[in-house]
Amino acid sequence: MAILKNEPIYPFEKGKYCKPHHIIVKGSWKEIGFDLGTIGKNEYGVKLLPYFSPVYGQARQEYWTQNWPHVAELQKGVLKAFAHPEDSVEFDGTNLNFDWYDCMRSGLDLGGNTCSGLVLPPEKSDGGAVLVGRNLDFHPAVEWTTTLGKEVPEGAFGACERPVVVEFQPDEGYRSIIVSTNELLMGYVDGINEKGLWISCMHDPSGVGADGSPPGGGDVSGLVVTQLLQVLLTTCITVEEAKKAILKNRIMQTLMNLHIPIVDATGAATVFEIDQKTGAYVFADRVAGEPLFSTNHPIHTWPTPDTFPEVDMTEEHNTFVRQIMLREAYSELKPPFTLDDAGNLIDTVHCSFVDSVEACAQAGERTLINIKADLSKPEIHVRWYLRDVAPIAGTNHMQDEMSDFYTFGF
Numbered sequence: 001m002a003i004l005k006n007e008p009i010y011p012f013e014k015g016k017y018c019k020p021h022h023i024i025v026k027g028s029w030k031e032i033g034f035d036l037g038t039i040g041k042n043e044y045g046v047k048l049l050p051y052f053s054p055v056y057g058q059a060r061q062e063y064w065t066q067n068w069p070h071v072a073e074l075q076k077g078v079l080k081a082f083a084h085p086e087d088s089v090e091f092d093g094t095n096l097n098f099d100w101y102d103c104m105r106s107g108l109d110l111g112g113n114t115c116s117g118l119v120l121p122p123e124k125s126d127g128g129a130v131l132v133g134r135n136l137d138f139h140p141a142v143e144w145t146t147t148l149g150k151e152v153p154e155g156a157f158g159a160c161e162r163p164v165v166v167e168f169q170p171d172e173g174y175r176s177i178i179v180s181t182n183e184l185l186m187g188y189v190d191g192i193n194e195k196g197l198w199i200s201c202m203h204d205p206s207g208v209g210a211d212g213s214p215p216g217g218g219d220v221s222g223l224v225v226t227q228l229l230q231v232l233l234t235t236c237i238t239v240e241e242a243k244k245a246i247l248k249n250r251i252m253q254t255l256m257n258l259h260i261p262i263v264d265a266t267g268a269a270t271v272f273e274i275d276q277k278t279g280a281y282v283f284a285d286r287v288a289g290e291p292l293f294s295t296n297h298p299i300h301t302w303p304t305p306d307t308f309p310e311v312d313m314t315e316e317h318n319t320f321v322r323q324i325m326l327r328e329a330y331s332e333l334k335p336p337f338t339l340d341d342a343g344n345l346i347d348t349v350h351c352s353f354v355d356s357v358e359a360c361a362q363a364g365e366r367t368l369i370n371i372k373a374d375l376s377k378p379e380i381h382v383r384w385y386l387r388d389v390a391p392i393a394g395t396n397h398m399q400d401e402m403s404d405f406y407t408f409g410f
Contacts, residue, residue, distance in 0.1 A: 018384035026169035029070045033077025040096035048091040049217025057089025092216040096184040099157040101145045107210025115202040116349045119292040122267035124335035130267045133346035136369035144212045160368045176233035186230040193233040194410045196265025196378040201258045209253020222250030239268040295319040315360035322349045343372040352398040379409030
């Protein structure tokens with residue numbers, strides 16, 4: 001049992017927003033749960049979410065044991081860290097969320113334009129490398145308090161102000177690295193495992209769930225969509241394995257409706273989505289020789305520009321406009337593609353605007369995390385938003401300052 005590392009990734013400065021930590025945990029899953037639970041309780045103010053009734057806790061406990069035994073062990077360690085019996089059915093010990101305020105079971109309207117991601121075709125890359133990139137776009141504000149127009153509590157932290165990179169070195173299962181925002185145990189944003197499987201998540205307002213709802217406890221059952229990264233990275237190597245695992249489980253959309261890009265080291269790639277009308281689990285696969293782009297609409301419904309609704313191209317952060325911009329920029333690239341190509345391409349839809357309304361973005365929205373990766377390594381390169389600098393003359397763009405890239409691998 002060991003916390004091998006729990007340190008700031010770079011020196012934090014006043015006036016610079018993201019303050020990420022790198023955490024490495026090693027041992028049995030129960031030990032890892034205890035260690036992360038202890039960090040969450042002591043350093044991040046985590047409070048476990050209660051279930052509405054013990055029947056939810058009992059059913060969920062049985063679900064983990066039957067479907068994801070390592071999560072059942074994680075939960076035992078978390079409950080122990082919070083001085084609860086390991087078999088408690090009162091609290092949800094499968095998430096260690098922090099810095100989410102005013103979550104509502106009924107949900108709220110978050111708008112539709114946030115993150116972007118891409119996979120370049122390995123058929124056209126240097127050495128057949130599998131190259132990916134993504135932007136986590138969100139507003140650097142206390143949420144969901146700010147969206148609801150409520151008074152911000154004193155001492156509250158903004159969304160993604162305290163991001164984490166958690167590296168799991170379990171006794172059983174694949175090693176993984178998860179870049180996350182407001183969650184320690186089963187993080188979400190992006191993750192990669194030692195076999196080169198990469199999983200991301202992006203807002204899909206056409207999903208089936210309540211945006212802004214609590215990420216656990218209450219009436220939650222089965223697997224929460226934000227927990228997909230951790231369970232799949234621990235148990236899967238290929239996209240095909242991940243698809244089968246998804247189809248054998250119940251997946252509930254809480255916190256945010258998401259669709260999930262999944263890419264493996266062979267270049268197979270898909271985006272998992274839940275159809276709004278039927279509730280069916282569907283997959284939008286990358287076509288051989290072509291890239292795969294994901295923004296904030298269901299790709300299985302609007303797969304290509306000829307299926308898109310009419311858009312105003314001045315609304316640069318609109319989900320369909322970003323797809324068009326990415327495709328146009330991609331058409332200018334010349335193979336063989338490199339990791340820098342993936343990074344430069346995702347930067348074409350970097351979110352930093354003077355007038356957010358004009359751009360069809362959330363108020364003050366910024367690219368808070370920028371990632372690029374070569375899955376054939378496997379390793380992941382990450383940088384974080386620090387501050388605005390100045391408007392860029394003649395445009396609606398705001399120059400901002402990002403941190404250096406930091407590399408995490410196996």
